[in-house]
Amino acid sequence: MLTGLSRLALEVKYLEPARQFYAETLSLPVREDGADECVLAAGETGLVLRRPESVPRGGLHTHYALSIPAAEYDEWWDRLSADYDLEEARFGPSRSLYLYDPDGNCVELGQRDVAGPGIDGLFEVVLEVESIDRAREFYEALGFRTVDVGDDRKRVRLDGPMALELWEPHLGIADGRGGVHVDLGFETEDPAAVREAIGDRVDRVERETDDELVVRDPDCHWLTFRRSGPAAER
Secondary structure (H helix, E strand, O other): OEEEEEEEEEEOOOHHHHHHHHHHHOOOOEEEEOOOEEEEEEOOEEEEEEOOOOOOOOEEOOEEEEEEEHHHHHHHHHHHHOOOOOEEEEEOOEEEEEEEOOOOOEEEEEEEOOOOOOOOOEEEEEEEOOOHHHHHHHHHHOOOEEEEEOOOOOEEEEEOOOEEEEEOOOOOHHHOOOEEOOEEEEEEOOHHHHHHHHHHHOOEEEEEOOOEEEEEOOOOOEEEEEEOOOOOOO
């Protein structure tokens, strides 16, 4: 049903230090640059930095993960550890490093099977939710599949266009937290099918056309589903 993650938006208090962190420290290409919003490229996914001037605002204290080629991991560690207090976690044979951006978002750089060079995709987003069961039901209706449940049942991991973790409030690796009022954009072949699948589970429908559906999920995260193709969302 969903064919890709087109956008993750983060709220930033001051645009310039956020832009510098992502464009210079993490070497993400800038797609668009404005007075209140900057869009960078994390592979095919747009990473939006947005001042809180309107709604949707962009996520606060969002934990998310960027893909780097496995062979570049040590280079990234050496590069970032000079200025940041990094934390490392292992997942089977793969390693991830964690650091914080200027606005308190927990950024993970994880070894993935990507071409690179540098950051080449966004593979995980963590949302804070009030009820795991309610949120899980909503995202499974969108085609996500549960692949792991935490021992304390305060988190679940789902697989879809990217990995989606749903966390009831708690601290994760590197004291990361799930994001609140996160703004996600997805590509889909059929927005009408998305609307039918989620039914009345949404908190609110913001906009609905033949090519685009914008809703707030049960925890008030903003979700945009745009028809894939030449007019797909940035």
